[in-house]
Amino acid sequence: MPPQTxxxxxxxxxxxxxxxxxxxxxxxxxxxxxxxxDESDFSLIIDWSVxxxxxxxxxxxxxxxxxMSALREGVPDDSVTPLMxxxxxxxxxxxxxxxxxxxxxxxxxSWAHVLINSVWLAAFGTxxxxxxxxxxxxxxxxxSAIGGAVFYxxxxxxxxxxxxxxxxxxxxxxxxxxxxxxxPAAWHWEGRLTQPHEKPRxxxxxxxxxxxxxxxxxxxxxxxxxxAFVEPLGLADASxxxxxxxxxxxxxxxxxxxxxxxxARPKRISA
Numbered sequence: 001m002p003p004q005t006x007x008x009x010x011x012x013x014x015x016x017x018x019x020x021x022x023x024x025x026x027x028x029x030x031x032x033x034x035x036x037x038d039e040s041d042f043s044l045i046i047d048w049s050v051x052x053x054x055x056x057x058x059x060x061x062x063x064x065x066x067x068m069s070a071l072r073e074g075v076p077d078d079s080v081t082p083l084m085x086x087x088x089x090x091x092x093x094x095x096x097x098x099x100x101x102x103x104x105x106x107x108x109x110s111w112a113h114v115l116i117n118s119v120w121l122a123a124f125g126t127x128x129x130x131x132x133x134x135x136x137x138x139x140x141x142x143x144s145a146i147g148g149a150v151f152y153x154x155x156x157x158x159x160x161x162x163x164x165x166x167x168x169x170x171x172x173x174x175x176x177x178x179x180x181x182x183x184p185a186a187w188h189w190e191g192r193l194t195q196p197h198e199k200p201r202x203x204x205x206x207x208x209x210x211x212x213x214x215x216x217x218x219x220x221x222x223x224x225x226x227x228a229f230v231e232p233l234g235l236a237d238a239s240x241x242x243x244x245x246x247x248x249x250x251x252x253x254x255x256x257x258x259x260x261x262x263x264a265r266p267k268r269i270s271a
Contacts, residue, residue, distance in 0.1 A: 015122060015126055016126060016129040016130060016134075018125075018129045018134040018137060018138075019121065019122055019125050019126050019129055022121060022125065023118050023121065023122065025106065026106065026108070026114055026117065026118055026121075026166060027114060027115075027118065029106050029107065030107075030108050030111065030114045033107075044107075045107060045162050045164065046089070046090065046162060047097070048100055048103040048104065048106075048107060049100060049103075049104045049107060049162030049163060049164045050100050050101065050104040050149045050152065050153060050162065050163045050164070051090055051100075051159070051160065051161070051162050051163070052152065052153035052156050052157055052158070052159040052163070053067055053087060053090065053091070053157070053158055053159060053160050054090055054091065054095070054096060054097060055096055055098075055153050055157075056153070056157040056158065057091055057094070057096075058094065058095065058096030058097075059096055059098075060157060062157065062158075064087075064091045067087055067091065067158055067160075068084065068087060068088075070158055071083050071084045071087055071160070072084065083160050083161075086160050086161075087160045090160065100149070101145065101146045101149040101150065102142060102145055102146060102149075104145075104149060104162075104163060104164045104165070105145040105164075105165065105166045105168065105169050106166070107164040107165070108164060108165050108166070109164060109165065113165060114166075117165060117166045117167055117170050120170045120173075120174070121166065121169075121170050121173065124170065124173040124174050124176075124177045125137065125141075125170075125173050126197075127177055127180075127181065127196050127197035128140065128173055128176055128177060128197070130195075130197040131180070131197040131198070131260070131261070131262065132259055132260065132261060133261075136259045136261070139259060140172055140173070140176055140252060140255060140256065140259055141169045141172065141173065142169070143172065143251050143252075143255055144168055144169045144170075144171065144172020144173070144175075144248040144249075144251045144252045145166070145168045145169040145172070145248060146251070147168065147172065147247045147248050147250065147251030147252075148167070148168020148169070148171065148172070148243075148244035148245065148246075148247040148248035148251070149163070149168060149244065149247070150247060151243050151244065151246060151247025151248075151250070152168075152241050152243040152244040152247060155243045156241070156243065163241055163244060165244070167244060167245050167248070168244040168245065168247060168248030169248055170248070171244075171245045171246075171248035171249040171252065172248040172249060172251050172252025172253075173252060174220065174249065174252070175248075175249045175250070175251075175252035175253035175256070176252045176253070176255075176256035176259075178207070178213055178216060178217065178253070179201045179202055179207070179253075179256050179257070179260070180196070180197070180199045180200070180201045180202065180260075180262075181196050181199075182202070182210055182212040182213045182216065183199040183200060183201070183202050183206075183210075183265060198262075200262060200263065200264060200265035201256075201257065201260050201262060201263070201264040201265065202264070202265055203264050203265060206265060220249070221246075
């Protein structure tokens with residue numbers, strides 16, 4: 001009998017090592033937080049999350065007294081609300097903590113929050129790593145996270161509640177991937193059709209005329225518009241705001257052409 005060719009088992013999830021590391025870090029941090037006491041976990045969130053009012057007082061010229069006055073509106077003079085107490089605690093040391101523009105992305109409000117972000121990170125981060133490499137992927141992720149944090153803080157300068165989650169960074173990955181994921185199929189120099197991460201990058205002109213891109217962006221922005229009303233009603237447990245999604249998305253969309261190692265699809269020249 002002829003020798004049988006050994007069967008090669010394909011992995012169920014063929015993720016790049018960089019993406020696997022990111023998922024392990026996000027899930028691992030949340031798992032470790034489950035072991036902390038409520039007091040320790042509260043301190044961790046306050047110290048490493050984005051709290052816009054902290055930046056407003058440290059860098060935006062807002063006085064702490066203005067914040068307390070805004071929180072006191074409609075409240076009896078002898079009462080101290082939980083938000084007022086939180087504001088006093090956050091503003092007690094006059095620290096801006098600019099590094100929280102990155103660290104907030106490693107924290108999540110619940111298991112559902114971290115797992116949903118992990119799924120989207122795997123889906124859109126994988127083609128980016130395969131296309132650009134780990135270094136450019138981390139650069140884009142960090143810039144998108146910072147963009148999401150800054151945009152959220154600008155839109156909510158007196159917000160006292162902490163904002164956490166990797167959604168800003170993941171939104172930047174979605175935007176970056178939209179430059180090439182929906183591009184028409186092309187032939188690789190090896191004589192085969194290109195994989196999604198190998199497709200030439202669309203130009204802006206091509207993108208605005210690509211129906212798939214427009215549908216994707218429309219659904220994405222509509223979903224974030226819904227989040228603006230769902231989260232305040234308590235129907236979602238993810239401690240992330242839609243403004244951070246928008247900010248991260250816009251940054252990812254803007255900087256990807258400068259990080260992309262592959263050229264854009266050439267423009268058609270009419271005779």
